[in-house]
Amino acid sequence: MAERRFPVYSDGMGSLTIGDEEAVLEKNGKKTKFKKSYVVTIEKEGDLPLNKVEVRFEYYDQLGSKEGTRFAMHEADYRALKNLLGK
Numbered sequence: 001m002a003e004r005r006f007p008v009y010s011d012g013m014g015s016l017t018i019g020d021e022e023a024v025l026e027k028n029g030k031k032t033k034f035k036k037s038y039v040v041t042i043e044k045e046g047d048l049p050l051n052k053v054e055v056r057f058e059y060y061d062q063l064g065s066k067e068g069t070r071f072a073m074h075e076a077d078y079r080a081l082k083n084l085l086g087k
Contacts, residue, residue, distance in 0.1 A: 006081050008071040009052070016057075016073075018084055023059070027071060034059050040066065042087050044078060053078050 003019045014027035018036060025032045041058040048054055053075050058068040073081075 004080075004084060006073060006077045008055075008073050010069075010071040014071065016081070018081070025057075025069070027069065032061070032067070034061055036085065039085050039087065041068075042078075042082050042085060045070065047075075048072055051075050 003017055005015050005017045008014045008016050008025075008027060010027050012028065014025070017024045017026075021036060023034055023036045023039065025034075038060040039057075040060065041056060043056045045054040045056050051074060052072045054070060054072055055078055056068065056070050058066060061067050
């Protein structure tokens, strides 16, 4: 499977890239890598203007610490990401 990149919005533009094994979250100038299987939660928290949704995203980092973040993304991208991750 080829990498799939999803734009995310939080104090500027960022992205969430999902590959075969790894995921990379680039947000607010910070890049975080983790295994795709370490994603715990991806939930819609609310609707936003312009067909966007607020998303809560939680994962375990490489050291085993649970990390969480919130960002906005297009609703169609949210549904595709949730399906891709099997959540």
